[in-house]
Amino acid sequence: MKAVSYRTYGGPEVLEYGEAPKPKAGPDSVLIKVKAAAVNPVDWKAQAGGLDPYLDAVFPVIPGWDVSGVVVGQGLDTPEYQVGDEVIGYVREDFLSRGTFAEYVAAPVRTLAPKPPGLTFEEAAGIPLAGLTAYQALKAVQAGKGDTVLIHAAAGGVGSMAVQLARHMGARVIGTASERNHDYLRSLGAEPVTYGEGLAERVRALAPKGVTAVLDLVGGGAVTTSPAVTATGARLVSIADPEVAALGGRLLWVRPDAADLTELSRLAEQGVLTVEVAAVFPLDKTADAQRLSAEGHTRGKIVVTVA
Numbered sequence: 489m490k491a492v493s494y495r496t497y498g499g500p501e502v503l504e505y506g507e508a509p510k511p512k513a514g515p516d517s518v519l520i521k522v523k524a525a526a527v528n529p530v531d532w533k534a535q536a537g538g539l540d541p542y543l544d545a546v547f548p549v550i551p552g553w554d555v556s557g558v559v560v561g562q563g564l565d566t567p568e569y570q571v572g573d574e575v576i577g578y579v580r581e582d583f584l585s586r587g588t589f590a591e592y593v594a595a596p597v598r599t600l601a602p603k604p605p606g607l608t609f610e611e612a613a614g615i616p617l618a619g620l621t622a623y624q625a626l627k628a629v630q631a632g633k634g635d636t637v638l639i640h641a642a643a644g645g646v647g648s649m650a651v652q653l654a655r656h657m658g659a660r661v662i663g664t665a666s667e668r669n670h671d672y673l674r675s676l677g678a679e680p681v682t683y684g685e686g687l688a689e690r691v692r693a694l695a696p697k698g699v700t701a702v703l704d705l706v707g708g709g710a711v712t713t714s715p716a717v718t719a720t721g722a723r724l725v726s727i728a729d730p731e732v733a734a735l736g737g738r739l740l741w742v743r744p745d746a747a748d749l750t751e752l753s754r755l756a757e758q759g760v761l762t763v764e765v766a767a768v769f770p771l772d773k774t775a776d777a778q779r780l781s782a783e784g785h786t787r788g789k790i791v792v793t794v795a
Contacts, residue, residue: 497535
C-alpha cells in the first residue's frame with residue numbers, strides 16, 4: 489500500500505512517500521480503507537520527538553491518528569462493524585508506528601464510531617481527536633447550565649468544537665482569540681476576548697463574579713490567569729500545561745472512546761457540531777500539510793485525502 493512515513497525524528501523533510509506493508513486486522517480490529525485523515529499539531533510534534541518521553545517509536549513510523557474511511561476487512565470478533573460500513577476513528581496506540589496517513593489502517597473497534605452520513609469524508613476526519621479532546625475536557629469540568637466557561641484558544645480546531653459543545657450543554661462561553669477570529673467565535677455562540685496583556689480585566693468585565701470553568705487548550709502560561717478570573721470552586725482543565733495541577737485542576741490526555749465518539753458523530757449529523765475544512769492535500773503532499781499546520785494561523789481542519 490502507499491503510505492507516508494519517517495525513519496528518524498525531524499520536521500516535514502523526513503517524511504517519505506512510498507510503499508509500506510498492508511496492515512492486518514487483529515481479533516478486535518477492522519481494516520479500514522482510508523478516505524481522509526486530518527492533520528493535528530500532535531502529528532508533527534510527535535514526529536519531531538516531542539512525545540519521546542511518553543511514547544516509544546517503532547520506525548518506520550506512519551503518522552496520523554484521525555481517520556475517516558470504509559471498513560474493508562474484519563477481525564475474528566468485530567460484530568460492531570461490517571464490510572462497507574463508513575467509520576471515523578481516533579486510532580491511537582501507546583506507541584508510534586501504525587498511523588492513518590496511508591491507504592489502509594487497522595483500527596480497534598474501541599477507537600471507532602459510525603461516520604455521520606451527512607458529512608463528507610474530509611469533514612468527518614476532522615472530528616475524532618479535536619472533538620474528543622473538547623468533549624472530554626468539558627466533561628472533566630462538568631460544564632452545563634448555569635456555567636460560564638472560559639476557553640483559551642477558542643478559535644482553534646479543539647477550541648471551536650469546545651465552544652459548540654459547551655453551548656449545546658447550556659453553558660455560557662467566553663473565548664480567547666485574535667481579533668480577526670472574533671466574528672467567527674460570535675457565529676459559534678461565544679463571547680470573544682483578545683488574549684494578551686489585560687486579559688484578566690477583559691474577562692472580569694464580561695463575568696464580574698468570575699467564570700466557573702476554564703479550558704486551557706493552548707498552554708504557554710494561559711492557565712496562570714485562572715485565579716484572577718475564576719469564581720470560588722471553579723473547575724480547571726488543561727491539555728497543554730502541567731501547572732494546572734498546582735491550581736487544583738486536571739491535565740487531560742484525550743483517550744479513544746467509542747461511546748464519546750459516537751455521541752460526537754450523532755451531534756455532527758444533527759448539525760449541532762460543525763467542522764470547517766481549511767485545506768485539503770493529497771497523501772503524497774502530507775509534508776506540505778504539516779508545514780501549513782505548523783504555521784499556526786489556519787482556522788479549521790487541514791485534511792489529507794487518499795485516492
